[in-house]
Amino acid sequence: MKHSNDTLVDIRNLKVYFDIKGGLLKRTVGVVKAVDGVDLEIKHGEILGLVGESGCGKTTVGRALLRLIEPTDGAIYFDGQNLAALSQSEMKPFRRKMQIVFQDPYSSLDPRSKIGDIVGEGLRVHGIKDAQERHQRVLEALQMVGLTEEHMRRFPHEFSGGQRQRIGIARALVLRPSFIVCDEPVSALDVSIQSQVLNLLKDLQKELDLTLLFIAHDMSVVEHLCDRVAVMYLGKIVEVASREELFRNAQHPYTQALMSAIPIANPKVRRERIILQGDPPSPLNPPPGCRFHTRCREAIDLCSQEIPPLLDLGSADNLHLCACHLRQPQPSGVERPTTTAEPAV
Ligand code: SF4
Numbered sequence: 029m030k031h032s033n034d035t036l037v038d039i040r041n042l043k044v045y046f047d048i049k050g051g052l053l054k055r056t057v058g059v060v061k062a063v064d065g066v067d068l069e070i071k072h073g074e075i076l077g078l079v080g081e082s083g084c085g086k087t088t089v090g091r092a093l094l095r096l097i098e099p100t101d102g103a104i105y106f107d108g109q110n111l112a113a114l115s116q117s118e119m120k121p122f123r124r125k126m127q128i129v130f131q132d133p134y135s136s137l138d139p140r141s142k143i144g145d146i147v148g149e150g151l152r153v154h155g156i157k158d159a160q161e162r163h164q165r166v167l168e169a170l171q172m173v174g175l176t177e178e179h180m181r182r183f184p185h186e187f188s189g190g191q192r193q194r195i196g197i198a199r200a201l202v203l204r205p206s207f208i209v210c211d212e213p214v215s216a217l218d219v220s221i222q223s224q225v226l227n228l229l230k231d232l233q234k235e236l237d238l239t240l241l242f243i244a245h246d247m248s249v250v251e252h253l254c255d256r257v258a259v260m261y262l263g264k265i266v267e268v269a270s271r272e273e274l275f276r277n278a279q280h281p282y283t284q285a286l287m288s289a290i291p292i293a294n295p296k297v298r299r300e301r302i303i304l305q306g307d308p309p310s311p312l313n314p315p316p317g318c319r320f321h322t323r324c325r326e327a328i329d330l331c332s333q334e335i336p337p338l339l340d341l342g343s344a345d346n347l348h349l350c351a352c353h354l355r356q357p358q359p360s361g362v363e364r365p366t367t368t369a370e371p372a373v
Pocket of ligand 1: 353354
């Protein structure tokens with residue numbers, strides 16, 4: 029397996045299936061294919077957004093790549109090492125380098141522990157025995173997220189939602205990781221607080237040269253934060269491109285529907301809102317062919333028969349991958365029409 033020098037994480041054909049047990053004997057009566065053959069590359073120092081509706085498998089990808097959930101199949105290369113082939117004890121040194129910020133800052137902090145202990149827990153687990161050193165490292169992490177030494181002695185209930193998420197970020201930073209999975213870190217917060225936390229993540233990423241996988245369910249959150257964006261639908265990646273390319277020129281019909289839901293601040297500009305019909309089908313029984321065909325307004329007969337491969341559409345500067353039978357690579361020199369909002373007439 030070859031990796032380019034700037035690749036930190038390289039996920040190959042990742043599958044995560046969950047057995048459904050039923051009956052008195054708890055036999056397997058079905059299999060949920062939460063993640064079904066995902067390829068994804070994350071470069072050193074970038075913020076990659078992973079976007080899709082709830083239940084599409086994006087959180088499962090984030091957790092499987094940290095081995096918090098066991099992958100069913102596939103490879104997860106981190107700095108060239110296949111994590112999927114390691115035992116849990118062999119994973120330990122990698123756990124220092126790879127951290128997670130959880131979605132819900134209310135339930136992810138132990139209400140009976142002081143903030144100093146919550147943030148310092150990882151240091152204890154990783155064998156940093158010196159109490160003075162732990163204190164210093166916890167203080168350093170809290171200061172990075174805008175909190176102070178005085179906060180170390182307080183309990184989670186004394187903080188607002190935004191502050192609790194800052195504590196969650198400090199807990200991830202205390203081990204000085206190089207890679208963090210941010211699992212919908214702002215979706216439980218008030219809109220007024222969301223941008224503060226997003227700006228904090230962006231500043232920390234630059235300052236500490238971090239690589240982030242940023243999981244979100246709507247496009248507007250990733251618009252100002254991410255360098256590249258991957259779109260996921262029912263266990264599969266359907267489109268990947270740089271943020272500029274995706275927001276200027278989304279190609280997959282599902283991505284176009286997500287884009288059309290982003291509010292536009294300028295009243296002179298309007299965009300057709302694409303309303304997706306129905307809910308996503310169950311990953312327990314995904315549709316054959318293109319998994320999006322039951323809701324796609326462009327679907328043709330082929331779509332229900334063959335799975336479209338993820339192909340590079342041949343954008344001039346960047347890789348632009350898309351899995352759709354109706355979007356094929358253009359011959360060189362032919363410009364693809366853009367999909368940005370048009371001024372109202
Ligand atoms: Fe729609 Fe067919 Fe493309 Fe799938 S392959 S997104 S169903 S047009």
